[in-house]
Structures are given as structure tokens and as C-alpha cells.
Amino acid sequence: MRHIRKRLASLLYTVAICFLFAFGWKSVTAQEAQQKPPSVSAGKSAEKTDKSEKASNPAQIELLETKVRFETNGDSHKEVHTLVKINSELGVRQFAQLNFDFNRSFESVEIPMVHITHASGGTADILPSAITDHPNPAVVNAPAYQDVRVKSVRILGLQPGDTLEYRVIRTVSHHPLAPDFWLDHSFDRSGVVQKQDFVLDLPGNVVVHINPETPVDSTEKSGEGDGARNIYHWRRTEDVNSNAAQQQKEAADITLSTLNDYGKLGNKLTNLLYPSGPASTAVRAKADEFFAQGKDQTERLRSIYDFVSQKIATVDLHMGSTGYRTRKPEEIMASGNGTPEDKAALFAALARAITVEPYLYFTFSEGEFSAVALPTRFDHLFVGAYPDGKWVVLDPSLEVAPFGMISAKFRDKVSFCVTKTRENDGRMVVSLLPRLPKELPFAASQRVEITAVLDSAGALSAKVKYRLRGENELILRVTFHQSPKEKWKELAQLLSLTDGFRGQVTGVTASDPYATKEPFTVEYELKQPKFVDWSKKSVRIPALLPQLGLPDPPAKAASGSAMAPIELGTPLEVETRMSLHLPPGVTASAPAGTSVERDYATYASQYSANGWTITASRRIKFLLREVPSTRAADYNAFLRVVQSDESQDFTLERPETSPSKTNSATQNPTASPKTVPRKP
Template sequence: MQRSLPMLLVLILMTSGCNPLFWREAPEPLLDRESLDLIARYTSKAQQAANSGDLKRAEELYMRALLLNPNSADLHAKLAGVYVAQNKIEKAMDEFKRSLILDPSDVPNRNYLGYLYEKQGRYQQAAEEYERALEMDPKNLYALIHLGLAYRQQRRLLEAEAVLKTAANIDPECKNPNSRNLYNHLGLVYQEMGKYDRAIEMYKRSIRLFPDDTWAHNQLGALYEALGRLYEAQMEFLETLKYDPHNSFALSRLSEIQQKVIAGRINVQPVEISPVEVSSILKDAPSRADYPEADAVVLLNKFSQEVGKNGISRFTVHQIIKILTWRGVRRYGQVAIPFNRRYQNIGVNVAKTYLPDGTILKPADDAFTDVTPPGLTEFNLFSDMMWKVITMPGVAPGAVIQYKATIEDIRGNLVEGKVWFWGGMSFQGYDPILRSEYDLKVPEGQPVFWKSYNCDLKPQIKREEGFTIYIWRYGRSDALRDEPGMPSREEIVPRFSFSSIKSWDEVAEWFNGLISEAKKAGPQISQKVGELTDGMKDEEEKIRAIYDFVASKIRYVGLELGKGVYRPHPAGDVLENGYGDCKDKVVLMLAMLDVIGVKGYPAMLSPRPEPDADESLPSPGQFTHLIVALPRGEGYLWLDPTAESCPYGDLPFADQGRRAFVIKDDGGWEFAVTPLFPAGRNLLSFRCSLKLMPDGSIRGREILSSRGQQAMIQRLAYRYIPQHRLREFLQMDLATRYPGAKVEEVKTDDPHGMRDPFEVNISFSAPQYPIRSDGSFTLIMPGYGFSDMAAMVAKESRRYSLDLGYPSLYEREVKITLPPGFKPEKLPEPISLENDLGRFERSVERTDDGLIYRMKFELDIGIVDPERYEEAKDLIETLAREDRVAVLIRRTGWKEAKAR
């Protein structure tokens, strides 16, 4: 980012009246015609001389013109331009001053004088000129931005921030050429103020507007590097090289960082609390004969954590795994270790493959890579989570792999001088585990609270040189047997959790401190709320408008809460950026509600399928999501502004029936359970009318109407279908029920809307059904299939509970009109089946001109205990068979017609 004077501006200065944006003619004195003509000739020749590069001649001609008219502000300014081009800055400034004496209101000339003061480092005089310019033109972007630069040079950082933010409010997308580096300037101000997160945000905003801005990429990379965020630094320098492959700064920094990363991979000291005899573990490793059904055996699964007095934690994961099959090779041939690239550094201490013949292999340098988890890239979501991937060499059945990696926090986690940390470990996985261990080392006197689940586990505790050490050990565990629809692993395996936090009071006070400033509403938010609620009188209508805006118009760009990433961005920034994660969207909504006088609270929860919150172990680590709770009588109205397709008043099923930690403004808190909505709130209704034509072809209409969870799914699905391909997509879907179908007309509700129901209405035609030799054909009742659910109940019995999803109501009605000469044969028998889990009903009735098929399935309980599995199996298999229900249609007189 440079601030040199372009030659183009010099030429503009020397062009008579050619750019009214910069120059205006000052009133001329009364001169005779001969003098005016002579001035015009001098001026014209001066411009020609300047254009040809003869600046000395241009200077001489302008001075001759000024002898005839010394009171021309425009001539003084043009002469100043010639002096600038000759680098005679002092003379140029004198001429600008004379010009401004004659025309004090000329803002562009005053800006130019200010710029020349800047060039000389005379920032106080520069600021005075820009301030005068702004007195006449308060929205002049050039003056605002350069005044910010002058203030910054004088270390008047708060004033610099204020004027630069004013410029950003005037031109937020930097469409004016003067604004090109606006956010870079703001980034520098914030960086010098020590507000590094704000500086990063400004550089990112500049890059969003100008992706090829290599200065911004380099500056952001350098800041990341200074903060120890080496992986993000590398990404920015690589972006620079994409636009400027020979950029020396980016190349040098990348080389330096790479050395740091490689050094870290080799030399970072792991956390060693209790010794591990690797040779003994390798010697005693079992064979395939010992575990004939396993693909691998985990010989050692160990985590070690050391918490310093400064709150910085270091973690070491150490695993040794015996590979037994080629499936095991595919599973463990690449090791992925998650880490947070913003708040953590990672180094690999050990990576080895032990072959059966005793050979030991180590990965090459290029076998270590950092990647974004696949689930994030698939949905184009941004997250700080990364994987350190190690491609292990020579992995084959019979080999043993060993890896040890250390993750360290970049900054300490101190809350009012107290060290905060939390964590835990599971002791069972999908392969047998012979030994699991978690070692925790904390400063002496530091409290640690723990709780075990699905096991009875107590730590060994000892003291050592000012530290207390806790060691949790768990012996052998069998492989977890997978079942369709089983609960999340954390619900059923032996595990434990720990925390250093004494009470929920501390958590509430801490989180209130994080969001109190962030959720304040500035003028920009008040203005937006005014636009959204303009003309509305009803408070509920206003709340709905705010919720719809935050949920559907503010883009979600994160995944989860996590350690160190609980602080939201200021609400004004979230609104300006148009994106944020769950906590960002919550603080924006709370700020907007505050504008209309409505009180709302943040509520932490752990969505399904994760374990629900345990009130007996205070820790923010239990929660991965944040929603809004609005007081309503004795309870709350719950809103999740992260759910972009969820209507007002509803909740995604993952949020339903969960213990939410509601944090109030006064430091108070309470746990409240979010509602679990009944089946009728989640409706999927399929209505179809089919008219069989005399030639055997079909004219039909299908209407799919949905509410609640079903509508959320449908809306999202239709949002991702390009509008120009919608008819093609629907025609492909229809063809699975009516071969050769052709879409005639499509009507859909707006998938970006936020109101139930969501409806899709399709009219279509299909060619003749194949008619058998006896004049009959089979008409399968159309609808959206349930056959896939049968796989969930294929087993005769279960070990774990069965998760059938959220309570739902499915309705299907098919009306078939037959032409004269066609009639249905024997109809399917009616069915009515009901138990505590739900109910199923089906009927098929004749009408005067055809038949009507009706089906209704209501699932009231989504989680089925193993003891009630047989009931669920009966209900689901009955439902699945409904996909094959058909009616035999016969054409009367078919044989006679064929004979004729």
C-alpha cells in the first residue's frame, strides 16, 4: 500500500477546467480582450509543454500568465502542479497557499496542500488542512481518510479511528477510488492500539473487497505470525504469491515459518508426566489370532495435559496401534489430529511405523499436512478447526504405528486471575483398546472437579514440585458394536470429564463479561431495526421481523463454541459484515431486541446428538451452541438465529428437549429445558390426484406440504437447487414414480421464506402404463418412500436404544380418477396399528369414478429403548411395506377390443 503522487493527478492539475471534481474556476478580474486572449494562449501552450514533458517551459508560461492575472486561483494551482512534477515541493506549497487565499472554499486544492504536508512529514499542518476541507465538505472521503492517516502519525489513535470509521460508513464497499485502502488504514490503527482481533477483521474486509491486495495479505500474514498463528500466516503469504509469485516479503516469511514448523515438528518437547515403556508394549502386542474380528487394536491411548500458572495448557496425545487387516490400513494409514489454528500451535514429536521384520520407518517431511476438515469444505463453512494429517509410511497388516503430537495454547486462559481449564476422555471406540490413560498436571492448590459416566473411575493423585498430578487409568475395552440409529458414542461409552470451575455463578459472570459490550446497539443497528420494523405496532411482529432478518440474512460462517473462542464480535460488526457464528448472531439479535425494548438472554446448550448438559459439573466446555431465550410468563420463548430455515417460534430438533444454561444480565442464571414439540408440529403431507386418460396415459398433480422440522429440511433442499434446473430436478424425481413423466407446471413457496407451511405444487403428465395381455396394469400408490427406515429395524434385537429421529406426522392421500371402461380390482385391506410409540392407519375406498387411498403415520417417541424394540420393529416394517402398496386396474372389454 503506497501513497505516492500519481503523474495523472499532476496532469489533471495542469489541465484547464477538465475535471470539475477536483478544480473549479475562481472569479477572474476584469481584463481587456487582448489580455484574456494572451492568458489563454499561455495556458494552452503550458498544458502542451507539460503533456510533452517540458515542465520548465510549462512553468515559464504559467508565470507569464500570472503576471497578467495574479489573482487567478486556478493559475496558481496549475503552477503548483508543475512544481510538484518537478519535485519543487516548497514552491508548490506556496502556490497552493496563494490559490487558497484567493479561493478558500476550494476543497480539492486544500486536500492537495494537506497531502504535500504529509509528504514532508508535517502531519500537524496536514491535519489542519484536512480539517478545514471537512468544514466545507464533511463527507469528503479524501479528506476523511487522509485526516485519519495524519492523526495516526501523531499517535492520535482514537481520533484516527473515529474519522476512518466515518469514511467507512459513507463508503462501506470502498467504491470510491480514494477508499481503496480505507480498511487497511483502519487495520493499522487497531494494530497500533493493540486491538489485534479488530485489526485482523479490517484486513480481512479489505481482502474481501480487493482479493488481489497483496499488501493486505502480507500485513495480515505478518500479524498472524507475530501472534504465533503460523498456519494462518502461511495461508495469507500463499495468497500473496498467487497474485505476485515473486513477492520477496511473502517468500522470505514463508521460508522462515516453514523452518519454525519443521523445527516444531522435531524439537517440541511433549508433556511427559508418567513414563511409557514403548518396547514392552510392542513386544506384548497381540496377533490377528487374538482378535479375529478386529481390524486393529489400540495398544496405547494416552493423553497428557500440563496447565501452567499463566493458564496456558499443553496437551500431548500418544497412540500406538497394531494394524490387523487392510480395512485397518485404510482407517489408520493417515492420522488426523484436530487443533484450533487461531488459538493453538501443534508439533509432531514422534511418528513411526514398525514393520513385522523389525524395520522402523519415519514419514518424510511432505507427509505432514494441515487440512480443513471435509465436513466444513463440503458446506462452504468457515471454521478455525484444522487437522494435522500424518501419512504413515509402509502401513500393512501386521505393522504397528506410533505417533505422539503436542498441542499448546497460544494464550493463557485466566479469568480474574483464576486458571480455567476443562476436558475429558472416552475409553471405548470402534476397535479394542488395551490401555487408556489421562494424565493431568496442575499448579498446586488448583481445584479440579471430575465426574465419570458409564463407569466407576477415580484418579490417582500425587504431588510433585509445586504441582498436583491426577492420573485416570482404564484397562481393556472391547470394540463398540455399531447399530443403525444408535445413540451418540458419548452417551454409551465409559468416559470422564473434569473442570477447574467451582460454580455456575462463575460461568455466568464470566460470559456476561464477554458479551456485555458486544451486544450494545450503536446507531447502525438502531437504523436497521427502524427499517425492519417500520410501520409495525405489535411487539411480537417486531420480534419476528428481527429474528427473520438475523436468521436468514446474516450468513453463518462458524461451527461450534470451543475453548478460547467464546468471545463474540461486536454486534455492529456482525451487522456490517453480514456474517457470524452462533454467538455473533445471538449478540446481534439481543442488541436489535434491545432497540425495541425487549429483553432477551443468551442460552448455552449442547445440541443432539451430543450428551445433554450435566448441572453437577460447572464448565462452559459442556456447551457447543448458543441460542436466545425471551422471557414469557414462567418460561421462555426460544429462538435459534443460526437456523436459517427455522420459522419464528420453532426450534431445530437438535435444540429441543435440552438443558439450556440461561444467563441473565444481573449475573443470575438458571437451567431451563427447551420444549420438545409433538408430532403434529412436524408435518409432511403428500396429496396427489391422478387422472387416467382413455389411452392409458396420466394427468396428475402432486402437492407436498410441510411444517416444522419437515419444512426446514424442504426449504434447505430447494434453496440449493438452481432455479433454472428446478423443473429438470422435479422431472427426474417424478420419473421414479411415473416413468416418462413430463412436468407441466411448478409452483413452490419461496424457499428463503421463514413461514410455515412450505408447499411444492407440481402438475405433470405421463405416457401410457404398460397394459398386460388381459387388459390389466398395476398402479403403485405414489408417495415419498419409507423403505429406507426398514434397515433400522432389520436386526432381531438390539443392544442400544434406537433413535428414530424427531416426532413426526406423515399424511398421504391419493385420489385416482378412472375413465369409463377402467375399474379397480380387489382393494388393499384397511390397517390400523397403534402402540405407545405411534400409530399407523391406511384405507383404500372406491368412489364413483375411481378410488381414494389414505395413509397416516404418527411417530410420537423418537428414542426407543431396547425393551420396546419389538414394538418399533412391527410399526416401522408395517410402514415400510406401504411403499409397495398397489391397486390392480383392469380395462373392461379389452379382449373383445383386441380381437376386433
């Protein structure tokens, strides 16, 4: 069950993919990020389709030309010219529609040319009528955000062997952060793009940070004084036939920002995100409600968080889609929805109204701090405060995260913190790069209870109940919250499979995802018609419990290098219990339980057979986050005890059946004995 953290993350990804196709795609915007062509990620599939095909990618981008020009007032002009060779049907599907995100309040996108050269020699131009401009799917039901849009072009008649050529022009004018501007660009190293040509035209006083691995090929200077400009030109050619594709770098190859320090960026964001002036009548009235509801600052802040998190629906736009511009708090409350930035601004306004100073925390998409102040590096926004002197960080954008709970991938990560004082000078008080909290706001626990009945025909009926607090609670809470109820049965089926339970889920219920003060529970019923074969006198069955799963023992370190510690993750207590009722006349013998204790974890199990009922329980408690590599032998011994115990079976016998052979259950209802690493 401990490994459920990793499996549930995979479950969430699987569910997201299923719903992506079932309910439509979500577009993602990136302010001045590289306008990349559609990703080509199924090279192996294309290779299987035709092993003789030389190209390993469904589509090969033969040429990618990009020209970017920035003006001193922050305006920019970007032109992308792309030439694509379609190699397979998968490539046809990938390029059947091109989508370009933009915000029409400060951006425009034009597609002046889409041209197809057929393998047969004919040509075709895509007509302007094939180009559509529509709201981003995330804002369809949010009128205040209709400026966030997608320009799309459908490409009909494309076939394997064809060459697709298109040109896209993006213009930015009067961005909310103007006259400042920024850019980060990375060259493709995967072999998908054969030739890359990048031109950057800048005012002469702008500093460019260039990766030494991708030095500029030529630089041209023109003009003098305020009119001076520098034009940088890169030309890269990749060997697409090489079997050794380079790993894509996390850091960008080219970065620039006139927001040359985080203090300046912080001031810009503060002015956009924090409400200015005294609280409005609507904000003051709502804050008075929360003030009356709580006895102290923590209770009042919890009421504000619950309101902003649960009553204001999140408009799920990529960070910066609105240029970090927010609406007035009273408008957000009246509409009942808001972007993550809007919800943070509303939280800040209400917190200040009850005299609690709010903080905003931006996390970096690359995981850690970057020397160049780039707004495009931010991927998530948290709010925080110090009610009653205790630091708390909150995520209202998730809507159902418990108070003080943030996702595991963000905990203990470097963030960029800004806040604005109330003094007349409006100076920013900022601890630039704090790490977000490492610990959970409560003890993590997981309980799984299985009550099952085995009938005389060998069919199994079971009720499975999960009760979770902690990381997996948040994953399941968000998953069930974002899924329509008619899909919950599918979710439960996936959940049962991840824990090794075979059979068909026939019903599912879950606790209210908004009830965040209590653990999240999921219950489902499971039926497996042919669980055992009663034609045999003796039948061996495992305990109907999920495998607890511990991290694999450390691999041998390379010569001269130290062995890494064994990661156990966040301290957690896991308890699983099973009660199985047998048909009349069946006798059962139970294996012996075991117990083992270490300073990093404890494990205990109990098994019993009492009349026509057998029971089993396993409990493991992880006490430390890691085991030093020097104690690998001790950990291996602990792991072997747990795995040996989990492999034990109950033995069932029917005296009236004459054959004396021993047979196992026709299907193992528990997870594979192979353990899965507990921490991703």
C-alpha cells in the same frame, strides 16, 4: 406418511454423507476434549473381507498414551502418543490422513513424529513437508475466522500389517476463558484401543471427578502452597479378543472444571457473548428499521430474527471453536456471516436496541444437565425472548427455521440459560436449567397430492406434491437449502424411494426455503415405464399413496416390569390424495373406504372410480402424544383397521383383452405394507 419423520432423518443423513464425499470433509473441533484417534467403525466390513483374520477392526490401536498438564493461569500442554496396527485396506484408508483442529489465536499443534514400521521389517519416517496447516473448510470464505485451522499429515506407503506410530502436542495459551480451564476424558471401551495410559497433572487445589468404574491407579503429590500439584495416573488394558465389547458410556470417566458452578460459567459466557456498552451507530440504525416495520414487539423481533437468520450466513463451526469469543455486532453485519455464537450476539444487540431483553440457551451434548460446568458439553446455541409476554425460542444458525421452530431433538430438553441485565452492576439474571419449548409454534400438517396418468402401454407418469408444516418441514427445508439446485433431483429421487414410489424422477421444484411464513412444498415428476401388464384382463393396483405408517404395537414387557406407552409424537394431521387417469376402454372397481375414531387418533379413507378416473384419499390425525400401555389392545385394533385398509387394491379391466387371469401391477408403487415406527 407419518413415518416420514424417521425416514426423512435417514434421508438427511444419507444426503450429508453423499455431500461429504462430493464436496470435501468438515472438521470438528472440541476445546480440550480428548484427542481421539480416527474412529474405526467398519469392523464388520473387515471381517467379511477376511473371515480368517483374527482382528475384527480395520486398525487396532495397541497403545494410546495421553499426558495433560494444566497451569494455574489456564494454560495447558497435552501430548498424545499412539501406536496403531493396520489390519486391512480399510484401516489404511482410515489412517491415510490425520487431521487435528485448533484455533491458532490461543492454540498450537505440533506433530513431531510420524513413523511407520512395515510388516516386511523396513521403516519410514514421514517428512515435515507432508504436514500442512490450512483453514478449517467451514471458514474458507470467511476471512474473520482464519484462525480456526486444521493441521493435517498425509501418510503415504501404509499397507496392511504395518504399524503406525505418531506423537501430537497441543498447547493452549491465553484462552478467552482463562484463567479457568476444564477437561473431560473417556476411556475407550469398544475394543479398538488395547492399552490406554492417561496422566493428568494439575494444580493441587483442583477437584477431579472420577467415575467409580475407572478408579485412578496412582496419585503423586509434589510441592506446597501455591506450588502444590497432583499427578493422577490411569492404566487400562482391554481384551481385544473378547466378543463382548463394552458399551461406551455417555458420561465422561474423568471431569474437572475450575468453573465449579454454572453461575460462574454463565458470567464468563455473558461477558463474551453479550455486547457491552451502548449500541453502536450501525446497530442503532438497523434496529430503528426493525422498530418501524412492526406494530408490536413480536413483529419487530420476527424482523430481527429473519435478518440475523437469513441475511447473516452461518459459519458452521463446532460450538466453542472461537473460545466463545464474538465479534462486534457492526462487524458481523458488515461481513454478512458469523458463527452461531456471533449470530446470537448480534441478535442480542438488536433485540436490546428495540427494548426486548434477549436470552441465550445452550443445550447439552449428552442430552441432560451435568453436575460439572464444562463448556465442552454444549452442542447448540439458541436465542430467546418474551415479546409481548410470550416466550419464544429461536434458532438463527439454521438460516431457514420458521419463527419459533426448533429441531425436534432439542424440544423439551434441558438447557442452560444466561442473560445480562442492563444495570450498572452487570449482574446475571438466570434461570439455570429451563426446558426448551415442547410444542410447535403452529399446528403440524402434511399434505401429499399425486396426479397420475396410466397409458395404454402400461407406463405410469405422475406428479407428486408435498406440502409440509412441522418437523418434516424443517428437515426438508434445511436439506434443500443446504443442497445445490443441481442436486435437488437426487434429493427428490431419495424422497420418492422413501415413500415407496418406484420409477425415475424427471423434474423437481421446491418453494423458497427462506419463505418460512408459508409451508414448504416440494414437487417432482415421476415416470415408470412398466407399471402394469395389459396382456392380462384384470390388473390389481394399490392406491398410489405413501403408507401412513403407525408405531408398532408394544412388545411384551419383561417379567415384573411395566409396559411402556405407545409413543405417537407431536400431534399431526396427515392427508394424502391420489387421482389416476386410465386409458380409454379401461374400467375400474374401487374398494370400500373406512373410518375409525379414537381419542388419540382418527383415520378415514375414501376410494372411487368414475369413468376413466380413479381417486383415493386417506387422512389420519394424531391427537395425543402417546397411548397408555393399558390400552394396547385398543391400539392394536386401530392399527389393524388402518393396515387392512391400506392393503386394499383397485381392480382394472380391459374388455378387449381375451385372457381372464388376474395379475397385479408389475411393481408396487407404494411403500411396503410393513409399517415403520412413527417416532425415532
